[in-house]
Amino acid sequence: MNVPFPPQGRVPRIVFLDRETLAPAVTLKRPAFTHDWVEYERTAPAELMEHARDADILILNKVRLDADAIARLPRLALVAVAATGTDCVDKAACAAAGIVVSNVRGYAKASVPEHTFALILALSRAIGPYATDVKAGAWQAAGQFCFHTHPIIDLHGRRLGIFGSGDLGQQVAALGRAFGMEPVFAGRKGAREARPGSVPFAEVIETADVLTLHCPLTPETRGLIGAAEFARMGRRPILVNTARGGLVDEEALIAALDAGQVAGAGIDVAMPEPPPADSAVMRLAHHPKAIVTPHVAWASMEAQQTLADQLIANIEAFAAGHPVNVATP
Numbered sequence: 001m002n003v004p005f006p007p008q009g010r011v012p013r014i015v016f017l018d019r020e021t022l023a024p025a026v027t028l029k030r031p032a033f034t035h036d037w038v039e040y041e042r043t044a045p046a047e048l049m050e051h052a053r054d055a056d057i058l059i060l061n062k063v064r065l066d067a068d069a070i071a072r073l074p075r076l077a078l079v080a081v082a083a084t085g086t087d088c089v090d091k092a093a094c095a096a097a098g099i100v101v102s103n104v105r106g107y108a109k110a111s112v113p114e115h116t117f118a119l120i121l122a123l124s125r126a127i128g129p130y131a132t133d134v135k136a137g138a139w140q141a142a143g144q145f146c147f148h149t150h151p152i153i154d155l156h157g158r159r160l161g162i163f164g165s166g167d168l169g170q171q172v173a174a175l176g177r178a179f180g181m182e183p184v185f186a187g188r189k190g191a192r193e194a195r196p197g198s199v200p201f202a203e204v205i206e207t208a209d210v211l212t213l214h215c216p217l218t219p220e221t222r223g224l225i226g227a228a229e230f231a232r233m234g235r236r237p238i239l240v241n242t243a244r245g246g247l248v249d250e251e252a253l254i255a256a257l258d259a260g261q262v263a264g265a266g267i268d269v270a271m272p273e274p275p276p277a278d279s280a281v282m283r284l285a286h287h288p289k290a291i292v293t294p295h296v297a298w299a300s301m302e303a304q305q306t307l308a309d310q311l312i313a314n315i316e317a318f319a320a321g322h323p324v325n326v327a328t329p
Helices: 045-052 067-071 091-096 111-124 127-135 138-142 167-178 201-207 227-231 250-259 280-285 301-319
Strands: 013-016 036-039 057-060 078-081 100-102 159-163 182-185 210-213 238-241 264-267 290-292
Touching (some): 045 067, 067 091, 078 301, 091 100, 100 301, 111 127, 111 264, 127 138, 159 167, 167 182, 250 264, 264 280
Parallel strands (some): 057 078, 159 210, 238 264
């Protein structure tokens, strides 16, 4: 590392720019070495330099740190991202300045897959619509032990199409097998041949009964599923996105739901976040065939505590001279 640490003749300052992104009940222990700790619940763009100017270590989750800000923070030695995604930080500018960027990994291996299946189950079994009908008095109006206002499908025997074969995708596949589903991993869009262990992208689009996304947002995956893909969905699948906003064209998704090309949609992510009140994501939130949750698939209390513990461990490893979980440009 090019930025000296610990700094000579002073106590290093650690600044958490957006503590509010973690639940209040999460325990955030302090690093073992001597330090000055400052935290802000949130940091608006106009407040960034005021909050960060004396930091040797910055902790952030979603605050954007661009090249201009990095150039104005000569004391900065470490950016500790309290998440896996590091797209909010200009990593190339950090590398040029000798600033280490670390992230947190593997903390939501249970939380995200469980949330994914919560959405799949709620949609396949029409949990929300039936609960709404009961509140409206439909059970009494039916005059018998049950009523059938919404179709219900079993997951057993259905094909589960998974986009992204990392830890989260693999765990979703394991849960799918437990339900008696056939999990398949989609190959890259536009690839001539599917990689070993995967099924061609187009085949997954055309044959899956449930589609779930667990891949990063990159130039190659932006708009991964849009109008052309919805038009080829012969099985009227359920679509779930707990990965990143931008992977799915939400305007096209609304049209697909209305046209019956898609049976239901579960959305946990948007771009930007929070989404504007008049955005397609918010229109989906009011659509009878969709469920929208506020980017909380990762946020079980267990996952958040694991994240917080790993975050501090990353900082302590850096201070000891052997950085871990380093994110490169």
